[in-house]
Amino acid sequence: MSRYAVVSNDPDFLRSLRAAATGDLAGEVQVWEGGGFPASPNDVLVRLAAPSTLDVLILGPGMPMEAAFRLAGEFETQVPDVTVLLAARPSPDVVLAAMRAGIRDVMEPEADVAMVTDLLRRAVRSTAIRRSAANPQDRHSTQGAAGRVITVVSPKGGVGKTTIASNIAVGLAKSAPHGTVLVDLDLQFGDVSNALAISPEHSVTDAVHGPARRDTMVLKTFLTAHPSGLYALCAPESPDAADHLTGEDIAHLLVQLASQYRYVVVDTGAGLSDHTLAALDKATDFVFVSSMDVPGVRGMRKELDVLAELGMTPLKRHMVLNGADFKAGVSRQDAETALGTSVDVVIPHARAVRISTNQGIPLLQGTSRGPVPKALQQLLARFVAPTAPPRKHGPRHRIGS
Template identity: 30%
Template sequence: MKWMTMAPQLTMEPSILDVFKKHGRKLEYVEKKSALKNLMDKQEHGVLFYAMSDEQDGYDTCRNFQAIYPNLSVILIEAGVRVDLRQAMRAGALDVIALPFRPEQVEQLIIEREQHVERASQGNKETHYITVCSTKGGVGKTTFSVNLATAYSQKQESVLLVDLDLQFGDVSMFLDCEPKRSIYEWMKEANQKANAPVKSYITAYNEYLNILSAPLRPEFAEVFTPEHIQRLVEKVRGDYDVVIFDTAPYMDDIVLTALEHSDEIFLLTMQDLPTLKNCRLFLETLESLNLKNTLRVVLNRESRKRGVPLATAEKVLGLPITVQLPEASKLVCRSVNEGRPYVITNPKAKISKETINALQLQKGKSAKKSRPLFKALPAGR
């Protein structure tokens, strides 16, 4: 792997150069963008530190380099220009670092990136990321996440279900698990060690399904940043077939980070106008982030006898509803109270069959061309 910089500040820091030397790496200075052509082999991986001359310059550079050099990762440097982390991520930046450089920060980047490339070269799994979200509680989001994850595991797909409702997440309760460690403990170790293993903090539900639980105390959520989620995404890449994020029922930087790293997004809604209106606002946000094409709208507790008609709901949302889930509260209530997913307790029920059928939407199947496959899932949460 080649490590390069177009920021001369890096080559003038002895402590930074010592970090590269410690890991047996050399940091090469690249004076012009055109010089990359001679340095980058098409099959070789590279990392480039790039100091932005203005805000748009860095984002455009990331996009252009990504198109020309697929194996090149760009780390943007805040050098007198404020970098918007979300814009940088959408442009394809690997990370953003600010001046002055800290040796431990650069060392962390070296370790994590080289581990990622090594896993990829060993032919590890191509991880498929899914985010399940909603604009309010009580619409069946966690029920959907838990059963989707369990259905994947029944197909012998390795799954990590991450509880990103960091204040009041209850994925573990829905699966009748008592985790000894959580995402909070991993985050604390990750702040101290670049190589903090996620697997030390998971709870195994079955042979194929692992859970990374929410913190035990709501106040612990305050210490999480989008960078923690970004590191988590990279840390588990290649270790699982599927990673599912069950998010908090609102929009914040943590949820946005999960959304921006997702191959599929499921948005849960219902047939009342306030919920549909809030979902419309949510969808407008996704559209501004160029994430709308990865979205599937899930209409939960669908009923012809109550709530606004389906056509009206689609008109309010401004796009078709992909998934329609009719009322089945008794089955789900029993499933939640027992801590056993309904795809296990009632495998022959229509709700279970339709959930399992949905797995064909995985990995590269176009959301726009797919037909609605779910038709039954009541609200649990």
């Protein structure tokens, strides 16, 4: 059973479409009934009873071309697993613009039932292929989160959490385009938008309240696309907004995202806020980031102890020492002794990191070489390896008693 949404007021076209949506293509045809035309995927999706079941959007006769191309382009970046068709006179200019906007096929406005059936069949198949390519695991699984949730934490500020989270995310997006999302849970002073040089229109607040909470397809329209193929969900503009978000909101959000994306990378603020604890509770991977100095390592040791007391242990743990300067008096071995655990990756100090932060271009976005990209690649390789086995029973972590 497929689900079609159509924007058109042409009764003949709607009749053909309904006749085509039968047999093996049987499905509900929902007609846009708003005044004017939808301006964004969100406009279309929030009107549907169950947005996440939408398979094909048909921009029918009557919709102005400019508006149709703009809307199709936004579907292509925000919800690329919905296939878009256009009914318009297929002149070379229209076909070229349609192709650029990510429209799958163009049909004559007077297309007969056989033609509409043919295009619908291809569109439904295209949706199925896009969905399985975006997430080879069973995305409709009811077994819980399928994707890997990688939460980056440290007890201290300014030690490189955002740098590391944004590099991991961009690096993973290269291996899984449209399969990676970066969430900024440094809710008061998050700067993922600066680290990626993007201007988000929506934030975590929009994603956890309203229809996005109930439907993952609406949630996707609140993500900001980055040229690397990564999606980002940025922190709210106002630091006060964090007060209106609970740990439960964050947990729900991460489960939703992990059901849709292969990798969910979470940047956090310093310390163990309720939001960070919720992100750790839903994580498959903890990335601990410490500076390579005595206060940094001591703080990290305390954080490890607190998490152990809370019974929070990840499926995989990655200990990173960042900004290492071996002349400063703390060796990797000293750090390992003080932490009581091995260090997995050491990222040296380099001016290039600060430059990349200031430019908003993570080092792994480009092809730059050197000790820092090399260490970041080493960290990345730990996630690209086969995923951890899915959890079978009950919660993996416990917060408090």
